[in-house]
Amino acid sequence: MEWYERWFNQDYLELYNHRDQKEAAEQVNFLFSLNPLRVWGGDKICLDVACGTGRHLESLIEKGIQAFGIDLSRILLANATPSVLPKVAVADMRSLPILSNKVDLITNFFTSFGYFKSKAEELRVITEFSRLLRDGGLLFMDLVNLDPVVRDLVPEKQFEFEGGTALVKKSIYNVDGETRVKKVIELNKVTGQKVVHTEDVHLFTLSEITHLLNQAGINILEAYGESKGEVITFTKDSPRLVVLAQKQRQKII
Numbered sequence: 001m002e003w004y005e006r007w008f009n010q011d012y013l014e015l016y017n018h019r020d021q022k023e024a025a026e027q028v029n030f031l032f033s034l035n036p037l038r039v040w041g042g043d044k045i046c047l048d049v050a051c052g053t054g055r056h057l058e059s060l061i062e063k064g065i066q067a068f069g070i071d072l073s074r075i076l077l078a079n080a081t082p083s084v085l086p087k088v089a090v091a092d093m094r095s096l097p098i099l100s101n102k103v104d105l106i107t108n109f110f111t112s113f114g115y116f117k118s119k120a121e122e123l124r125v126i127t128e129f130s131r132l133l134r135d136g137g138l139l140f141m142d143l144v145n146l147d148p149v150v151r152d153l154v155p156e157k158q159f160e161f162e163g164g165t166a167l168v169k170k171s172i173y174n175v176d177g178e179t180r181v182k183k184v185i186e187l188n189k190v191t192g193q194k195v196v197h198t199e200d201v202h203l204f205t206l207s208e209i210t211h212l213l214n215q216a217g218i219n220i221l222e223a224y225g226e227s228k229g230e231v232i233t234f235t236k237d238s239p240r241l242v243v244l245a246q247k248q249r250q251k252i253i
Helices: 003-007 010-015 021-031 055-062 074-078 119-132 146-151 206-215
Strands: 045-049 066-071 088-090 103-108 133-144 156-161 164-175 178-189 194-203 218-224 240-247
Touching (some): 021 055, 055 066, 119 133, 119 218, 133 206, 146 194, 206 218
Parallel strands (some): 045 066, 045 103, 066 088, 103 133
Antiparallel strands (some): 133 240, 218 240
């Protein structure tokens, strides 16, 4: 099993319980403050990819958006609220069980892309996004920004969480011209159990994600430095790399 098949479980939920509904609502409000989405709705459909427990999905639904979500983790989906559960399904983002050209907006929040180790798998995901989107459909991706992660990396950090104590070790490495961050999470639980999880994520530059999207016929409209609050233009020092992109419209000959 890959790390992302093991890690998104109850331990993950306890460690990241500060990622709450309030934060999700702020990020959804940010999304719909962007120019192409200020007037949006009606019969349009949104798909939240890697929706987890459905935090963002709940806020989307509250806005009256026809929104659905997919995630690979049955455990995270099982923790969705009753209002969200009918709107979610277990699926792998590399092969989405949805008909082509049926989605108007795809959202991908909280660094939920960059898990795969091959360029081919990354392109396969983006190609799936492109297949699902209608011509002119929008893609919103919320990624971590490479430069601050590398510059401000803290190799080790220990803290308490709901179930015990956690020691998190981070390291940066490069492979095939890509920069990745590896995180080893050692949990010492109050029950006496010791568990180790890992994360291994590709840190994209703006040019890298632009090139990847372009290969699937998707063009970036804007890049932002944050996914909530005030809209700020992306720079190398921004905390996030957030992009709003659009599937190219097919030319009618």
